[in-house]
Amino acid sequence: MSDALAIAAVTETLRAVLAEAVQHAVPGAKVTVRHPGDADAAVTGPALNVFLYRTDIDAAWRNTDPPGTHPGETRRPALALALHYLFSAYAPPDDDSAVAERLVGAAMSALHDRPELPAGDLRAAAKFSDLHLQEEPVKLTPSALTADSMCRLWTSLGSGYRLSVAYEARVVLIDSSAPCRTPLPVLRRGEAGSGPVAAPTAAAPWPVLDAVQPAVAEPGSDILLSGSGLTVGAASVRLTHLVLGGPPVVLPARAAGADAxxxxxGENLGAGCWSAVVVLTAADGGERTTRPRTLRVAPRVTSPLPLTAVLDPKGAAVLEVRCASAVHPGQRVELLVGSRPVPAQPFARATRTLRFRLAAGVPGRYPLRLRVDGVDSPLTGGDAERFDADTAVVIT
Structure with a gap:
């Protein structure tokens, strides 16, 4: 997700991406971001002008919950935008060497080879925005404008027609700043505290991983992987972080029954969502791997609890929270103070110390959860059906 500066971030990234392409095609050419009427007078040499002429609401994302929303939580949908750009070529009036055609061709070729704006390009060209953290890619596609539509567009711009091509950038998701609620979790469902369980009735010819328990594990704890055919060979568990990627973490596995x-x-296993598979190695060295299941690893708060915070004259407080395993840039981090989510302040490198600015705070004692990539730190202690009184923040 991203902030209100995301529109400008897309424009600046397009300028950077196209600049390299047009300079290669026409040495000395520039990429400008102007109104076409102003560009006529301001541009003197060969140039490609990038102009955002329309924004639309993306209907598919309009009523979709933001990524990371848990069941029962109320979050305003993101402002989902499709941006419509006009790329116009400018050449000196006395130049008859088809400079405009070369500029437009270079721009279309560059966007054909790069139909998405990668996170690295967004971060490098627009450091003022956090659009690069958006999970959904920003895709670039040509827009087919009829001759009548193009004529109407240039007439409304009050400028003479220039060789142009239209493109659409979709989707740009801008976070809502409206307050939202994150209710406390349910501690037990039903008499035994478990829902319905489904299991296969016949053994599968290939190893099958049905479930990973517990649903949310803590670093250093044991997990149980159940299914069928999981003990035919030497077993190991391979974990891959769904956000950070990187080399997989391989854990030795031990039998826990006929089908588990x-x-x-590890004590330092990072928080967030992991992909877990069971790898079975036969005596001849051959491997069989199950399909992946999601393992959620909870962050662990190591700061002395309960936390204390003092409101400043403006009613705000800064909370500093330390966690056991490092949190990396690109992960979505929030501190849940009662039912109120507070986003982490930006950090440029992996860190175990996070800062959160709580605005318009109200004195009181509130349950405290650290959420990393949608996974919350535990609120319960030894008694799984009661909240730990010390896992809280006291605001004065």
Missing amino acids: VSATL
Whole structure:
């Protein structure tokens, strides 16, 4: 997700992407961002002008919950935008060497080879915005404007027609700043505290991983992976972080019955969502791998609890929270103070110390959860059906 500066971030990234292409095609050419009427007078040499002439609401995303929203939480949908750009070529009046055609061709070729704006380009060209953290890619596609539509557009711009091509950038998701609620979790469902369980009635010819328990694990704890055919060969568990990627983490597994294996998570395993598979190695060295299941690893708060915070004269407070495993740039981090989510302040490198600015705070004692990539730190202590009184923040 991103902030209100995301529109400008797309424009600046397009300028940077196209600048390299047009300079290669026409040495000395520039990429400008002006109104076409102003560009006529301001541009003297060969140039490609990038102009945002229309924004639309993306209907498919309009009523979709933002990524990371848990069941029962109320978050305003993101402002989903499709941006419509006009790329116009400018050449000196006395130049008859088809400079305009070369500029437009270079721009279309560059966007044909790069139909998305990668996070690295967004971060490099628009450091003022956090659009690069948006999970949904910003895709670029040509827009087919009829001759009548193009004529109407240039007439409304009050400028003479220039060789142009239209493109659409979709989708840009701008976070809502409206307050939202994150209710406390349910501690037990039903008499035994478990919902319905489905299991296969016949053994599968290939190893099958049905479930990973617990649903949310803590670093250093044991996990149970159940299914069928999981003990035919030497078993190991392979974990891959769904956000950070990187080399997989391989854990030795031990049998835990006819259809299950268990493994122990490392103490420094990062928080967030992991993809877990069971790898079975036969005596001849051949491997069989199950389909992945999601393993959610909870962050662990290591700051002395309860936290204390003092409101400043403006009613705001800065909370500093330390966690056991490092949190990396690109992960979505929030501190849930009662039912109120507070986003983490930006950080440029992996860190175990996070800062959160709570605005318009109200004195009181509130349950405290650290959320990393949608996974919350535990609120319960030894008694799974009661909230830990010390896992809280006291605001004065």
